[in-house]
Amino acid sequence: MITVFIIDDHKMVIEGLKLLLKDEKDIEVVGHEYSAWAAYEVLPKIQPDVVLLDINMPEINGIDACKHLTALIPNLKIIAITMHKEASLIKMMLANGAKGYVLKNAGKNELVEAIQTVQKGKMFLDEISNEIVINTMSNSKKKNTNAALFPKLSRREKEVLKLILDEHTTQEIADKLFISFGTVETHRRNMLIKTGTRNTAGLVRIALEYELHK
Known part of the structure; x- marks a missing residue:
């Protein structure tokens, strides 16, 4: 059993x-x-x-x-x-x-x-x-790059990420995108999971390094 x-x-x-x-x-x-x-x-x-x-x-x-x-x-x-x-x-x-x-x-x-x-x-x-x-392995060999390993963010996640990079607070992001405070936090948590980072500082570093916000 x-x-x-x-x-x-x-x-x-x-x-x-x-x-x-x-x-x-x-x-x-x-x-x-x-x-x-x-x-x-x-x-x-x-x-x-x-x-x-x-x-x-x-x-x-x-x-x-x-x-x-x-x-x-x-x-x-x-x-x-x-x-x-x-x-x-x-x-x-x-x-x-x-x-x-x-x-x-x-x-x-x-x-x-x-x-x-x-x-x-x-x-x-x-x-x-x-x-x-x-x-992913096949694409990585063909392109000789790690680009194929980058996590894909949704359109809304990218919008939230851009505002995070501009140093807006969660409430400011919620107001600008006309969504709730909790929804912003959910998007933030999902991006942490997708990028394998533990906090916002790590997310910002990965986002800038791999241009995930573009």
């Missing part, structure tokens, strides 16, 4: 994953948490085989959480479960100890295969993620 623990800040996602795995004879979901901080407390006691970990979460993102969890429990096998398709995120998750990467729109068969594969000590990328990595 493969024991599975889920970390995701959306109850609907957790319930959906449980439902998908409910009838699998060799897989048992033994618990869940809505944040990595909470999971740090219970995982050493439960010692599951596999953790399904979301990337976009409050307090601490999945990239940092993956690094901490694999240090906390060396034999833990982590599979990223996310909507993000950026090659940079896939590489960062794998570099931080994840054994698998599965998009949330993948089917049940791929999810089950991912769990069974990582439990055997092998790596698993779903079909789309695998294609992204292969294309």
Whole structure:
């Protein structure tokens, strides 16, 4: 029996994953948490085989959480479960100890295969993620540049980023773009995740270095 623990800040996602795995004879979901901080407390006691970990979460993102969890429990096998398709995120998750990467729109068969594969000590990328990595490597060889690894920001994220670079406060950005304070913070958090940075200073450095705001 493969024991599975889920970390995701959306109850609907957790319930959906449980439902998908409910009838699998060799897989048992033994618990869940809505944040990595909470999971740090219970995982050493439960010692599951596999953790399904979301990337976009409050307090601490999945990239940092993956690094901490694999240090906390060396034999833990982590599979990223996310909507993000950026090659940079896939590489960062794998570099931080994840054994698998599965998009949330993948089917049940791929999810089950991912769990069974990582439990055997092998790596698993779903079909789309695998294609992204292969294309990135191919493009990198052709162009001899890291440009293919740069995360793609949405139009709104670029608008927010430009105002951050102009040293506007969150409230000023919200007023200029006619959006809420919380929406600005959500865009900021998503950009931190996409760029693998921990704070606004790191985001500004990466943005200027790679011209992500253009």
